[in-house]
Amino acid sequence: MPVGVIGLGDIAQKAYLPVLAALPGLDLRLMTRDRAKLDRIGDSYRITQRYGDLGELIDSGLRAAFVHATTDQHVPIVTALLEAGVDVYVDKPLDYHLDGARRLVDLAERQNRSLMVGFNxxxxxxxxxxxxxxxxxxxxxxxxxxxxxxxxxxxxxxxxxxxxxxxxxxxxxxxxxxxxxxxxxxxxxxxxxxxxxxxxxxxxxxxxxxxxxxxxxxxxxxxxxxxxxxxxxxxxxxxxxxxxxxxxxxxxxxxxxIEQVVVGFLDAVRAGKVLSARDALRTHExxxxxxxxxxxxxx
Incomplete structure (x- = not known):
């Protein structure tokens, strides 16, 4: 299953990549604009598909994505993924402002795609x-x-x-x-x-x-x-x-x-079960x- 990992900062490196890299059946694809970091982490996990552009990553044919970019980039990145029909797991918060969080939850529901917030x-x-x-x-x-x-x-x-x-x-x-x-x-x-x-x-x-x-x-x-x-x-x-x-x-x-929430999200994607972030929105409210x-x- 093709899965993107967007943003390769501390949380991705310490918490998520070790879990994702150990799971069977995943075709991991990394994305960050920092080419040196992209190559260093790609080499360490032997992940060959590496991208510096979100559009190119989406065009590669994603089924799901983990978004670990900075919070101020969540709205544009998650919007692009959802509109492309990709199920999304994103670090908390959805956005620093309630309006942005609401727009993402509403978009996920209109697109009938999963949107899960990282409340581990x-x-x-x-x-x-x-x-x-x-x-x-x-x-x-x-x-x-x-x-x-x-x-x-x-x-x-x-x-x-x-x-x-x-x-x-x-x-x-x-x-x-x-x-x-x-x-x-x-x-x-x-x-x-x-x-x-x-x-x-x-x-x-x-x-x-x-x-x-x-x-x-x-x-x-x-x-x-x-x-x-x-x-x-x-x-x-x-x-x-x-x-x-x-x-x-x-x-x-x-x-x-972390391990349980990652596996739960990916199991839902495989099963075609749509996960709602409406309850997470209550926390943002x-x-x-x-x-x-x-x-x-x-x-």
């Missing part, structure tokens, strides 16, 4: 295990060290994972949304999102001056708690804690859900609301 945490084993438990209270922290940032890029590049995971884990409809933050000199230092519904509350926390890079999820209810640390270590609390760690031979790609709230808090 929906497929991470630790987070799927968290979804098995009562979730009266959900707390997800995704912290960084020394990285205050402008609101729109912080939310759409990073906090979007927190937003999407809370929506994925929420056990019911969201009836209340609250956003709190600390912003200095136009840069967001921390943001706290509260989502609530009938009988549950979900908190999403990001501190960009936390002194640590970490991701900690806790779900609790029914007098028990399950915690997931950095997507690798699962700790059950009911009396004495029980710890389950990632196995020595479990890859980081599998631990983080909430992100846009958060950006608006943060903008109001800076005035």
């Amino acid at each position: 945490r929906r497929h991470a084993p630790g987070y799927l295990m968290a979804k098995e438990r009562p979730r009266d209270l959900i707390v997800l922290q995704k912290n960084r060290e020394g990285l205050p940032e402008a609101a729109r890029t912080l939310v759409y590049d990073d906090f979007i994972h927190v937003v999407d995971t809370l929506l994925f884990l929420a056990p019911g409809e969201i009836e209340h949304v609250d956003v709190r933050s600390r912003i200095r000199d136009g840069l967001v230092e921390h943001v706290v999102l509260t989502l609530a519904g009938d009988g549950f509350t979900a908190l999403g926390i990001m501190n960009r001056l936390s002194g640590s890079t970490e991701e900690i999820l806790e779900v609790s209810g029914g007098d028990s708690k399950r915690a997931v640390h950095n997507l690798a270590e699962v700790i059950d609390h009911r009396g004495q804690p029980t710890v389950r760690r990632r196995g020595d031979w479990v890859s980081v790609a599998r631990q983080r859900g 909430l992100c846009e609301r958060i950006v608006s709230e943060l903008a109001a808090q800076t005035r």
Whole structure:
């Protein structure tokens, strides 16, 4: 099956190409404008079909494509692919603005093509295990060290994972949304999102001056708690804690859900099943609301 990989930056090199290159039955085709990088990566994976132009890549006869280009290029690249009848997997976010994201989702539906957004945490084993438990209270922290940032890029590049995971884990409809933050000199230092519904509350926390890079999820209810640390270590609390760690031979790609989401997308393409990004658009809509709230808090 002919599959394009567009954009060969860190995420493609570290997360996706190792998975794609190990899967049977794929005819991989690489595209980037950086010829030296294209040849270096093509040589390392023994991929001979290499392109510096999107039109030429599309004309080669793609069935599906993985888009790992910079976010500001998502709309034109994904538009061209969908209009050519190619099923698309694209890194989050679809676009830095809600209007661009909506246009891509609407186009995919008109073209009857799959559009899947790279929310790998929906497929991470630790987070799927968290979804098995009562979730009266959900707390997800995704912290960084020394990285205050402008609101729109912080939310759409990073906090979007927190937003999407809370929506994925929420056990019911969201009836209340609250956003709190600390912003200095136009840069967001921390943001706290509260989502609530009938009988549950979900908190999403990001501190960009936390002194640590970490991701900690806790779900609790029914007098028990399950915690997931950095997507690798699962700790059950009911009396004495029980710890389950990632196995020595479990890859980081599998631990983080990358392998599963890639295989799921490609299986759907082979089966002719159309995957909708309408649910992912809901995440983008909430992100846009958060950006608006943060903008109001800076005035």
